[in-house]
Amino acid sequence: MSKNIIIVGASRGIGKAIVEKLAQDSNNVILALARNIKKMNHSFESLTNVTCIELDLDSDDIRKKCETAFSELETIDILINNAGVLVNKPFIELSRKDLETCYSVNVMSVMETVQAAIPKMTKAHIVNISSIGGFQGSVKFPGLAAYSTSKAALCSFTELFAEEYKDSSIKMNCLCLGAAQTEMLEEAFPGYEAPVSAEKMAEYIVDFSLNADQWMNGKIIPVSLSTP
Ligand SMILES: NC(=O)c1ccc[n+]([C@@H]2O[C@H](COP(=O)([O-])OP(=O)(O)OC[C@H]3O[C@@H](n4cnc5c(N)ncnc54)[C@H](OP(=O)(O)O)[C@@H]3O)[C@@H](O)[C@H]2O)c1
DSSP, X not given: OOOEEEEEXXXXXXXXXXXHHHHTSTTOEEEXXXXXXXXXXXXXXXXXXXXXXXXXXXXXXXXXXXXXXXXTOSOOSEEEEOOOOOOOOOGGGOOHHHHHHHHIIIIIHHHHHHHHHGGGOSEEXXXXXXXXXXXXXXXXXXXXXXXHHHHHHHHHHHHHHHHHTXXXXXXXXXXXXXXXXXXXXXXXXXXXXXXXXXXXXHHHHHHHHHHGGGTOSSOEEEEOSSOO
16 A cells, blocks of 8 residues: 655665665655755665655754645655764763754654644654663663653653544654664764664664554654663
């Protein structure tokens, strides 16, 4: 069945792999969003069912910008909020700007993106990509106070949204990823080799996005084989 799907944070790493996987089904109509439009246009050049749109989540009027971007689609079936920014710094050195960037991209812009998508959703699944570092009770690492607290806020938002929309057919779930081999992981844990590739992680996220809303809503799920 044809599905209209939005992936935010699609230019590299896991998001890029998600787009490539979903585009294999020619019935899917895909909007791919990120800042690096050149990279997306190049990567997805041969995928006729993918449209790339430039968006900086660390800017004003995200809701309006997303409303404009989403006007390409009549309905939205799946929204994957995959974009994320990492700040890896000792707590004492964190600036206001570091905190604002993390919370703006990882939390506030997700909420605004969802606000923009809701009017086009009847039966839909929203999947938020959080981190195992934001999962309550998980092992924590120094330097990740801004990043991991923002990812914890994303988990909390998932539960709150699901409660508020429980009588609708819009479901929201949150995946707390463990290490997958990407540029972001290299920034967080230089030299560490993850047991999972971006493509393998994308495989799980795609399957979850297409199917899990039949079984769950408002759930925070750890997807991790390793520490970190
Ligand atoms: N890799 C891991 O081990 C791991 C573990 C736990 C959680 N995660 C989470 O999984 C998601 C994907 O991670 P990844 O490792 O694939 O990261 P990545 O390689 O750094 O990719 C991040 C994506 O987010 C986009 N993005 C960042 N800032 C943005 C902004 N201001 N506006 C719009 N898009 C922005 C980037 O695109 P542009 O730069 O082009 O904008 C890029 O497409 C993230 O949410 C991350 O926190 C990853």
